[in-house]
Amino acid sequence: MKIARREFMLAGLGAGLTAAADPHSAAARDTSAPEAFSTFGIVPADGAINQTATLQRAADAAAAAGTPLYLPAGTYATERLVLKTGTHIHGVPGLTILRHAGGRAILETExxxxxxxxxxxLDGDGKPLGDxxxxxxATExxxxxxxxxxxxxxxxxxxALRKAAGRVAECEIDTIAKGALVSEDxxxxxxxxxxxxxCGDNGILVWRSKTGEDGTIVSANRIERIGAKSGGSGQNGNGINVFRAxxxxxxxxRIADCAFSAIRSNAGSNxxxxxxxxxxxxxxxxxxxxGFQGAVVANNIVDTAAMGISVTNFNEGGRLAxxxxxxxRNLFLRKQGEVRGVGIGVEADTVVTGNVIEGAPAYGIFAGWAKYLRDVSVTDNVIRKSHVGIAVSVDPSAGPALITDNLIDGAKDGAIRAMKGRTPVGPDLAHESxxxxxxxxxxxxxxx
Known part of the structure; x- marks a missing residue:
């Protein structure tokens, strides 16, 4: 039977569309080394024997030759491998497994x-890694x-990265006892x-040994189910934790299900x-x-938290945001009487504008705390279904605050209230002078 030219072309188009729909299908079937790579004679032993020495020789030889080392699919039991300048190691995603057999790391470079x-x-297999x-x-x-x-x-x-430059991208990091990715300096x-x-304690940490410029970019990561198993009052339990950087x-x-914060910046200016x-x-x-100076918190969505946004510690120098x-939306009190259930809390040299807050069981926006208030502007916000819409400190030592053009609907105990500590005083300032x-x-x- 003859095949018409039109049918032949459509058949070719269908095959092309199939390939385009699954661009990784051919690569997934082909586990051979790319032409420019070399295995240096390495074959997996399915984890049955310790292959540290063989792997180390292959990695060193590849670096010396300027050739990427390709590890075929399989399981390799190994202790710490030390990587030299120019070492490139590539495997079959999901199928080339380096399983920890002892030491403080699987791969280390300095x-x-x-x-x-x-x-x-990189499978730690839950084995001890030491302090x-x-x-x-990777260090320096x-x-x-x-x-x-x-x-x-x-x-x-x-x-764990220290004084590192480069990128970590498109990786999965899971089932980690402490922090998934820790960067210092x-x-x-x-x-x-x-x-x-x-992860047991934190997701991504960007820290510095001393306060200073860091410039790390943390973008488009999916972070979820982060605990605080080592305890503390906030140093653990965070999706992204910035300290002095x-x-x-x-x-x-996208950050979800963290014991404490989605993003926590401690003394991280700008x-x-x-x-x-x-x-x-x-x-x-x-x-x-x-002790930070300068923060921008913009265009985020927060759904279900004890507090939405806090810009605080003016007493420690925290200011300018x-x-x-x-x-x-959907805020809650951690326990009865605790001062959470707040949409946004700020203290010094800060503009709060264009936000929408719904369902704050305590305060929609809280400006200042006792004497810790200076130069705060609260404008053009929409606050719905809160206990108090906007609370603002009127302590004798408190600085100025501007509150204008906000829409507050359904506040149970006043739309705008002056505060002395946690206690509202005077009339509802949305209706009175x-x-x-x-x-x-x-x-x-x-x-x-």
Missing amino acids: GTDNVRLSGLV NGALII TTHLDIADCRVTGSSEEGI ANGLEISHNHVHD GSVLITQN CQMVANSCTRLGEVALYAEF VVQGNVI AEAYRNLAVYANVAR
Whole structure:
């Protein structure tokens, strides 16, 4: 039977569409080494024997030859492998497994450049790693590239970086006893498009040994189920934790089910938390605290948390922020009488504008705390179904606050209330004059 030219062309088009719909299908079937790579004679032993010495020789030979090392699919039991400058190790994603057989890491590199890892599974198997252990450790490393790997089953940290520059991207980091990815004193680091989940203490940590510029970009990661098994009052239990690191950009992350915060920045000046989706947090969802100067918290969604956004610790030097365009809903009290259930809390040199807050069992917006209030503007916000819409400190030592053009609907105990500590005083300032309070300018608000 002859096949018409039109039928032949349509058949070819169908095959092309099938390939386009599943671009990885051919690659998934082909586990042979790419032409430019070499196995250096390595074959997996399904974890039955310790292959540390063989793997180390192959990695060293590949680095010396300037050739990427390709590890075929299978399980390799190994102790710590030390990677030299120019080491590239590639495997079959999900199928090339390096299983921990002892030592403080599986892969470690120090003082190196251009180390690249891809397509590997680093399986800690829950075995002891010792103090400061992690499945991947990189120290003073430049042009580091870790991509399309899975890091799992660590009894300590997942990936530990110190003074590193490069990127960690498109990896899965899970079942980690402490922090999934810990960076200290970074020097140009990107952490993006990773899936971090089921960690004992923290997801991604960006820290510095001393307060200073850091500039790490943390973007488009999916982070979920982060505990606080080591305890504490907030140093654990966070999806993303910034400490002393300046100019960190945190954007477009999806963060859910953390014991404490989705994003917590402690003494991190010029930190930006922009366009993140944050759900089911045990404490403050987005936190800028202690000795920072400069924060932008904008265009985020917070759904279900004890508090939406906190910009605090003016007493420690925390000041200067913009809180804009956030949607915050379904807040709760951690326990009866605890001061949470707040949409947004700010203290000093801060603009709060264009936010929508719904379902705050305590306060929609709380401006200042006792004497810790200075130069706060609260404008153009929508607050629905709160106990008090906007609360503002009128302590004799409190600085000025401007409250205007807000819409407050369904506040049970007043739309705008002056506060002395936790106690509302005087009338509802949405309906009565604020002239009795020298530090307040309140006008043009709508309340019902």
